[in-house]
Amino acid sequence: MNLADSHCHLIYKGLGEQQPEVLARAREAGVVAMLNISTREREWDEVIAVAEREADVWASVGIHPHEADEHPDVDAAKLVEKARHPRVVGIGETGLDYYYDHSDRDRQRASFRAHIAACRETQLPLIVHTRDAEADTAEILRDEMGKGAFPGVIHCFTASREFSEIALGLGFYISISGIVTFKNAKDLQDTAAQLPLDRLLIETDAPFLAPVPHRGKTGEPAFVADTCRFLAQLRGEDPEALAEATRANFHRLFSKTLG
Numbered sequence: 001m002n003l004a005d006s007h008c009h010l011i012y013k014g015l016g017e018q019q020p021e022v023l024a025r026a027r028e029a030g031v032v033a034m035l036n037i038s039t040r041e042r043e044w045d046e047v048i049a050v051a052e053r054e055a056d057v058w059a060s061v062g063i064h065p066h067e068a069d070e071h072p073d074v075d076a077a078k079l080v081e082k083a084r085h086p087r088v089v090g091i092g093e094t095g096l097d098y099y100y101d102h103s104d105r106d107r108q109r110a111s112f113r114a115h116i117a118a119c120r121e122t123q124l125p126l127i128v129h130t131r132d133a134e135a136d137t138a139e140i141l142r143d144e145m146g147k148g149a150f151p152g153v154i155h156c157f158t159a160s161r162e163f164s165e166i167a168l169g170l171g172f173y174i175s176i177s178g179i180v181t182f183k184n185a186k187d188l189q190d191t192a193a194q195l196p197l198d199r200l201l202i203e204t205d206a207p208f209l210a211p212v213p214h215r216g217k218t219g220e221p222a223f224v225a226d227t228c229r230f231l232a233q234l235r236g237e238d239p240e241a242l243a244e245a246t247r248a249n250f251h252r253l254f255s256k257t258l259g
């Protein structure tokens with residue numbers, strides 16, 4: 001299997017301390033591409049450093065909605081400047097999280113729009129986190145798309161079928177995490193089974209969300225193979241073919257990975 005993990009956090013606690021082993025296990029499982037996602041400004045240089053060191057790892061620059069309050073000064077210009085680095089292939093993760101509300105909602109929305117402006121300028125894809133905020137996420141994406149198109153992905157998709165259709169309609173990709181393997185994820189499984197193959201990505205969001213049969217463990221990119229096998233069975237597809245299609249989608253969306 002040749003797999004891409006479209007979203008992981010290789011510097012986070014649980015993975016950062018054993019990065020060579022984590023990368024070795026990922027490669028053994030067939031993972032040939034990993035996107036190392038940042039969520040705070042102080043992580044930017046560190047995620048980029050991993051990507052400079054490892055040929056199969058790329059980096060993103062962004063501020064997670066949880067961290068929006070802490071980064072009032074991160075604007076589009078700052079993101080654009082950092083995104084010039086050759087190993088930075090996406091902008092995010094950004095978006096709206098009204099489940100935890102760790103940051104003020106106005107600040108979350110302002111930060112989200114700043115990231116979108118950076119995408120429009122760089123044409124790098126937007127990496128969107130959205131939780132309990134479908135209506136506002138859809139409204140902002142539509143509104144901003146009206147000012148000029150930009151590519152993107154809804155990461156760790158757990159939203160409704162209706163939201164998936166809106167995202168697809170805007171040209172977005174949808175990334176499925178290990179959550180799809182959970183027993184209580186029936187609605188997500190139904191939606192994931194219907195998503196068009198040419199817009200699908202797979203991710204671990206490691207160290208979080210370890211899929212079945214690894215639940216309770218620290219998530220790591222190698223587990224993207226388990227999610228791929230589960231998703232293939234759900235969709236009635238060959239796991240190898242699904243791995244190959246989602247890998248190709250990853251490089252089509254994050255086209256800067258192609259150099």
Ligand SMILES: [Zn+2]
Pocket residue numbers: 093129155156
């Ligand atoms: Zn997220």
Ligand SMILES: [Zn+2]
Pocket residue numbers: 007009037093205
């Ligand atoms: Zn994440």
